[in-house]
Amino acid sequence: MKKLIIFDLDGTLLDTSEGIMHCYRKTGEILNLKENTIENKKCVIGGPLKDGFQRLYKIDSESQLENAIATYRSIYQSEGINMFCTYQGIEELLRNLKENGYLLAVATLKAESYAKQMLESAGLSEYFDVIHGWDGTDSCTKAYIITKVIFTLNLISSEAILVGDSEYDAYGADAADVDFLGVSYGFGIKKDEIKSQLSPIADSPEDVLDYIINARLKL
Numbered sequence: 001m002k003k004l005i006i007f008d009l010d011g012t013l014l015d016t017s018e019g020i021m022h023c024y025r026k027t028g029e030i031l032n033l034k035e036n037t038i039e040n041k042k043c044v045i046g047g048p049l050k051d052g053f054q055r056l057y058k059i060d061s062e063s064q065l066e067n068a069i070a071t072y073r074s075i076y077q078s079e080g081i082n083m084f085c086t087y088q089g090i091e092e093l094l095r096n097l098k099e100n101g102y103l104l105a106v107a108t109l110k111a112e113s114y115a116k117q118m119l120e121s122a123g124l125s126e127y128f129d130v131i132h133g134w135d136g137t138d139s140c141t142k143a144y145i146i147t148k149v150i151f152t153l154n155l156i157s158s159e160a161i162l163v164g165d166s167e168y169d170a171y172g173a174d175a176a177d178v179d180f181l182g183v184s185y186g187f188g189i190k191k192d193e194i195k196s197q198l199s200p201i202a203d204s205p206e207d208v209l210d211y212i213i214n215a216r217l218k219l
């Protein structure tokens with residue numbers, strides 16, 4: 001039986017696309033980076049900044065990549081962190097899950113301090129038993145953060161499920177040996193694109209609740 005519902009942040013709880021893409025664009029302009037041809041630029045949201053810059057821009061060297069990441073973080077700290085909104089229905093979802101006795105947590109590749117600040121500003125932090133994010137090291141992966149959440153709450157992987165919107169979330173859940181529920185209202189996962197690879201997929205926060213509470217997910 002599942003006891004813990006772990007949520008990704010970007011594209012799952014909060015629509016942070018405006019702030020993230022603003023910081024990518026501004027970094028590119030400041031450093032005069034050449035863009036790669038990519039149709040869905042928002043696919044970088046929720047993933048490591050290194051992957052994001054390599055997907056969006058022609059990066060010639062490791063030093064240029066490091067400079068881009070440092071510039072992005074500086075811009076995000078002063079500008080991007082305030083550019084977000086909560087998806088409609090999220091607070092109701094969290095409230096219902098808590099009322100039904102679930103432990104709730106956040107596992108995000110965003111800096112942990114930023115995640116806590118944003119969830120506090122959104123009025124959602126009170127619902128979470130644990131909020132863990134990027135710890136500042138290159139070895140901090142999604143799987144590591146998920147595992148850290150489970151360890152903090154003294155549970156095992158079979159008692160948890162990750163709710164997320166991207167391939168990074170799906171791969172992280174698999175690596176951490178945790179069940180995964182994708183959401184199509186976020187940035188990365190589109191139901192028609194990954195139907196054969198990932199199942200199930202929730203189209204709204206209401207669907208997430210339905211999958212979990214009514215056992216449509218076969219928890």
